Amino acid sequence: xxxxxxxxxxxxxxxxxxxxxxxxxxxxxxxxxxxxxxxxxxxxxxxxxxxxxxxxxxxxxxxxxxxxxxxxxxxxxxxxxxxxxxxxxxxxxxxxxxxxxxxxxxxxxxxxxxxxxxxxxxxxxxxxxxxxxxxxxxxxxxxxxxxxxxxxxxxxxxxxxxxxxxxxxxxxxxxxxxxxxxxxxxxxxxxxxxxxxxxxxxxxxxxxxxxxxxxxxxxxxxxxxxxxxxxxxxxxxxxxxxxxxxxxxxxxxxxxxxxxxxxxxxxxxxxxxxxxxxxxxxxxxxxxxxxxxxxxxxxxxxxxxxxxxxxxxxxxxxxxxxxxxxxxxxxxxxxxxxxxxxxxxxxxxxxxxxxxxxxxxxxxxxxxxxxxxxxxxxxxxxxxxxxxxxxxxxxxxxxxxxxxxxxxxxxxxxxxxxxxxxxxxxxxxxxxxxxxxxxxxxxxxxxxxxxxxxxxxxxxxxxxxxxxxxxxxxxxxxxxxxxxxxxxxxxxxxx
Amino acid sequence: xxxxxxxxxxxxxxxxxxxxxxxxxxxxxxxxxxxxxxxxxxxxxxxxxxxxxxxxxxxxxxxxxxxxxxxxxxxxxxxxxxxxxxxxxxxxxxxxxxxxxxxxxxxxxxxxxxxxxxxxxxxxxxxxxxxxxxxxxxxxxxxxxxxxxxxxxxxxxxxxxxxxxxxxxxxxxxxxxxxxxxxxxxxxxxxxxxxxxxxxxxxxxxxxxxxxxxxxxxxxxxxxxxxxxxxxxxxxxxxxxxxxxxxxxxxxxxxxxxxxxxxxxxxxxxxxxxxxxxxxxxxxxxxxxxxxxxxxxxxxxxxxxxxxxxxxxxxxxxxxxxxxxxxxxxxxxxxxxxxxxxxxxxxxxxxxxxxxxxxxxxxxxxxxxxxxxxxxxxxxxxxxxxxxxxxxxxxxxxxxxxxxxxxxxxxxxxxxxxxxxxxxxxxxxxxxxxxxxxxxxxxxxxxxxxxxxxxxxxxxxxxxxxxxxxxxxxxxxxxxxxxxxxxxxxxxxxx
Numbered sequence: 001x002x003x004x005x006x007x008x009x010x011x012x013x014x015x016x017x018x019x020x021x022x023x024x025x026x027x028x029x030x031x032x033x034x035x036x037x038x039x040x041x042x043x044x045x046x047x048x049x050x051x052x053x054x055x056x057x058x059x060x061x062x063x064x065x066x067x068x069x070x071x072x073x074x075x076x077x078x079x080x081x082x083x084x085x086x087x088x089x090x091x092x093x094x095x096x097x098x099x100x101x102x103x104x105x106x107x108x109x110x111x112x113x114x115x116x117x118x119x120x121x122x123x124x125x126x127x128x129x130x131x132x133x134x135x136x137x138x139x140x141x142x143x144x145x146x147x148x149x150x151x152x153x154x155x156x157x158x159x160x161x162x163x164x165x166x167x168x169x170x171x172x173x174x175x176x177x178x179x180x181x182x183x184x185x186x187x188x189x190x191x192x193x194x195x196x197x198x199x200x201x202x203x204x205x206x207x208x209x210x211x212x213x214x215x216x217x218x219x220x221x222x223x224x225x226x227x228x229x230x231x232x233x234x235x236x237x238x239x240x241x242x243x244x245x246x247x248x249x250x251x252x253x254x255x256x257x258x259x260x261x262x263x264x265x266x267x268x269x270x271x272x273x274x275x276x277x278x279x280x281x282x283x284x285x286x287x288x289x290x291x292x293x294x295x296x297x298x299x300x301x302x303x304x305x306x307x308x309x310x311x312x313x314x315x316x317x318x319x320x321x322x323x324x325x326x327x328x329x330x331x332x333x334x335x336x337x338x339x340x341x342x343x344x345x346x347x348x349x350x351x352x353x354x355x356x357x358x359x360x361x362x363x364x365x366x367x368x369x370x371x372x373x374x375x376x377x378x379x380x381x382x383x384x385x386x387x388x389x390x391x392x393x394x395x396x397x398x399x400x401x402x403x404x405x406x407x408x409x410x411x412x413x414x415x416x417x418x419x420x421x422x423x424x425x426x427x428x429x430x431x432x433x434x435x436x437x438x439x440x441x442x443x444x445x446x447x448x449x450x451x452x453x454x455x456x457x458x459x460x461x462x463x464x465x466x467x468x469x470x471x472x473x474x475x476x477x478x479x480x481x482x483x484x485x486x487x488x489x490x491x492x493x494x495x
Numbered sequence: 496x497x498x499x500x501x502x503x504x505x506x507x508x509x510x511x512x513x514x515x516x517x518x519x520x521x522x523x524x525x526x527x528x529x530x531x532x533x534x535x536x537x538x539x540x541x542x543x544x545x546x547x548x549x550x551x552x553x554x555x556x557x558x559x560x561x562x563x564x565x566x567x568x569x570x571x572x573x574x575x576x577x578x579x580x581x582x583x584x585x586x587x588x589x590x591x592x593x594x595x596x597x598x599x600x601x602x603x604x605x606x607x608x609x610x611x612x613x614x615x616x617x618x619x620x621x622x623x624x625x626x627x628x629x630x631x632x633x634x635x636x637x638x639x640x641x642x643x644x645x646x647x648x649x650x651x652x653x654x655x656x657x658x659x660x661x662x663x664x665x666x667x668x669x670x671x672x673x674x675x676x677x678x679x680x681x682x683x684x685x686x687x688x689x690x691x692x693x694x695x696x697x698x699x700x701x702x703x704x705x706x707x708x709x710x711x712x713x714x715x716x717x718x719x720x721x722x723x724x725x726x727x728x729x730x731x732x733x734x735x736x737x738x739x740x741x742x743x744x745x746x747x748x749x750x751x752x753x754x755x756x757x758x759x760x761x762x763x764x765x766x767x768x769x770x771x772x773x774x775x776x777x778x779x780x781x782x783x784x785x786x787x788x789x790x791x792x793x794x795x796x797x798x799x800x801x802x803x804x805x806x807x808x809x810x811x812x813x814x815x816x817x818x819x820x821x822x823x824x825x826x827x828x829x830x831x832x833x834x835x836x837x838x839x840x841x842x843x844x845x846x847x848x849x850x851x852x853x854x855x856x857x858x859x860x861x862x863x864x865x866x867x868x869x870x871x872x873x874x875x876x877x878x879x880x881x882x883x884x885x886x887x888x889x890x891x892x893x894x895x896x897x898x899x900x901x902x903x904x905x906x907x908x909x910x911x912x913x914x915x916x917x918x919x920x921x922x923x924x925x926x927x928x929x930x931x932x933x934x935x936x937x938x939x940x941x942x943x944x945x946x947x948x949x950x951x952x953x954x955x956x957x958x959x960x961x962x963x964x965x966x967x968x969x970x971x972x973x974x975x976x977x978x979x980x981x982x983x984x985x986x987x988x989x990x
Contacts, residue, residue: 201593
């Protein structure tokens with residue numbers, strides 16, 4: 001099989017999977033592949049062409065939907081019988097996608113599917129527990145603001161967002177030491193959109209971005225969707241490796257540093273004020289802005305708050321992202337970007353060109369919810385519940401996990417990062433776990449290149465203490481079983 | 496002054512305005528420009544460097560904020576006195592933006608500012624009249640769905656959106672002849688986000704997109720914000736020029752055609768079924784998808800509905816965009832993308848990587864609002880009002896406009912496209928109009944290159960018949976005055 005793949009033609013040419021599909025289609029049309037003959041296994045062809053397996057799978061899918069081949073599970077892919085001389089091209093409904101869209105589809109395929117394990121202990125998710133949402137209180141403020149402000153809340157609101165909520169957010173950030181006015185706040189559609197907008201302000205497609213590794217998995221998808229390359233800065237016990245950060249931010253193609261200094265996702269680490277000052281010094285020296293994701297800033301459960309990067313920043317180079325999604329509920333889709341000077345204008349121009357405006361009625365309801373004290377009341381209740389859940393989870397880890405397993409005790413947020421003995425692959429462990437009724441987020445998800453990891457993220461966001469304890473007991477048994485297998489094969493080698 | 500601008504370094508290098516600012520700063524630091532000496536006028540330097548005036552203005556702004564120069568209105572820009580040897584670099588708070596962000600900022604600057612003319616007749620806007628919004632009815636359904644479904648509506652909803660609303664939209668599109676199921680519908684944050692997502696599915700930065708000229712001004716901003724070049728297809732009386740469309744869609748760099756076949760913005764034209772079939776044939780021949788923007792599809796005021804492109808499309812190559820923003824109100828920020836096959840997967844992957852999910856409570860309220868008949872009732876009332884407004888506006892045009900002014904009578908939507916005698920620049924006319932208390936959208940806004948136009952768009956979206964009549968009378972007087980001046984200077988030339 002002589003298939004030639006041109007990778008450099010990504011811009012003007014056809015996607016690699018189509019190149020493969022078309023050449024196979026031509027061979028079938030030319031009679032070089034007889035009906036009933038078997039195509040090479042996906043893994044073999046991927047290896048010989050040095051492409052991703054998904055790419056070959058996509059090519060075979062395209063051939064199947066053009067009616068040229070058929071696949072049988074466990075047996076392989078075979079050329080279908082058809083009259084000679086018929087049109088053997090790819091089906092016309094196969095549209096060509098952009099490279100970026102294609103990359104995102106591939107990324108989606110690599111996302112672990114947890115299935116619909118109704119009874120499983122959900123320690124994989126960062127979505128806050130709906131049982132704790134103040135539904136009635138929010139419904140009442142929503143009705144109240146609509147009654148009071150009427151049609152004004154149903155208009156476009158302008159790209160910057162509802163002013164009273166910008167005032168509320170600015171006041172909240174000021175109380176954390178950040179120097180920002182309502183004019184420096186741009187409301188957005190969740191912190192995810194905030195990341196998206198801020199990244200586009202500083203980086204063009206083809207540029208690179210520095211981020212901690214491991215890091216929030218969705219931000220990897222966002223950056224990839226924008227055509228940005230991700231350059232990992234290894235996380236140490238006290239935050240991003242400063243030497244590596246300096247080296248990376250000096251690179252001309254690296255345009256900014258995305259960082260989660262407080263209750264880092266997935267590790268739970270909060271960096272010290274000294275580390276923060278060092279990060280700012282490096283960024284300043286390299287003339288690179290920082291995107292500070294403060295998505296869990298309102299979820300400190302104990303210890304003293306460390307000033308955000310934005311509070312220590314005198315140059316106005318930190319763009320700060322806040323969200324109500326983790327501390328209240330995600331369904332209002334309200335986040336806030338704070339920035340300085342012309343950066344605000346740039347964010348506004350991008351917001352305008354992206355979706356014009358957010359929903360004013362939800363922003364008005366949130367403003368009212370904070371102003372009338374409901375948000376503070378909710379936070380107090382939520383923090384009490386979370387302390388209890390976190391302590392139960394940590395205690396059960398101490399009681400059940402075998403030696404060689406370690407974890408960090410977070411001062412806030414929802415997540416605990418667990419490190420298993422090296423050699424254990426938590427992606428493989430997840431398969432055991434799903435079968436045994438317990439879910440976690442495997443470490444490979446948080447790697448920019450998806451390479452295997454011996455770490456995993458547990459969360460106490462979604463379920464109560466008893467369920468968490470049960471989940472940890474199951475997980476500890478699975479880890480012990482894997483360790484035993486690991487020891488046995490290691491022993492076999494040494495014999 | 497020896498300033499060298501490297502335009503091709505846009506990817507790896509610094510923006511042009513910074514190149515200029517830095518070289519001037521160096522000259523000042525080196526003593527080559529004495530304190531008090533004048534910098535070249537913006538227009539002269541822009542001409543000699545062959546850059547946009549805004550670029551030079553930006554460079555001078557940067558120098559001013561670095562304290563190196565100061566500007567005096569009407570006199571020019573001068574080098575400031577300062578101690579020699581001091582740091583003469585650009586101020587550290589000047590962050591470098593991406594090329595895309597910089598382009599969008601420039602585009603924002605070019606947008607006409609209508610100021611806060613409270614009393615002016617607002618015929619410039621496509622925002623529907625808030626006096627017609629069914630505020631109380633919507634508030635009631637919002638409260639009802641939150642009471643019924645509770646916390647479920649406050650969770651992330653997944654990138655595809657609330658299923659009952661997808662069913663409602665699919666049923667509505669099916670009644671217009673479109674073959675789509677709820678699985679083919681992706682709800683999004685207004686049609687603007689729909690345009691944004693669909694464009695990214697098919698085109699990478701650097702690619703080009705075909706669109707009608709004139710066209711919806713915000714779509715020009717969206718495309719530019721995505722790094723796409725816009726290739727205009729001239730509008731004729733019956734829609735896009737088919738010969739030009741064929742030539743343009745054949746180009747390899749042109750990835751799709753963005754079209755508004757029904758109640759086109761800004762011209763109000765609805766194309767015939769023959770024209771639509773021809774467009775589909777061309778797109779099919781060139782293997783290029785079509786984005787059909789059906790933002791006003793529910794606003795037909797008279798005449799028989801022409802099937803949407805998506806209804807005539809047998810290949811599944813049309814991506815159809817619907818929105819509630821014009822037929823109900825914009826503040827729910829709900830639009831819908833309908834597509835087929837793998838295109839849906841691609842849109843979902845992009846939506847996920849952009850902002851995860853929209854607000855389920857607003858989508859649930861809209862679903863309820865349609866299902867319980869409130870939307871149909873609202874549409875009937877709205878259409879009655881719009882027929883009356885449109886007829887008043889057209890009658891007043893006929894009664895007052897001088898000879899040589901022509902317009903199309905739209906069968907629906909909100910907009911009337913008016914053509915003045917060639918040689919009149921409606922951008923200039925707008926200055927007269929703002930002073931006289933009447934607002935319209937000047938034609939240059941709808942050109943991909945912003946070149947002057949003798950056309951303007953009037954809308955009857957925002958204000959009632961009497962106000963519209965008054966606005967038209969004022970406008971007719973202004974046109975007559977301009978025509979008189981035009982005739983006089985033409986006469987002077989001929990003498």
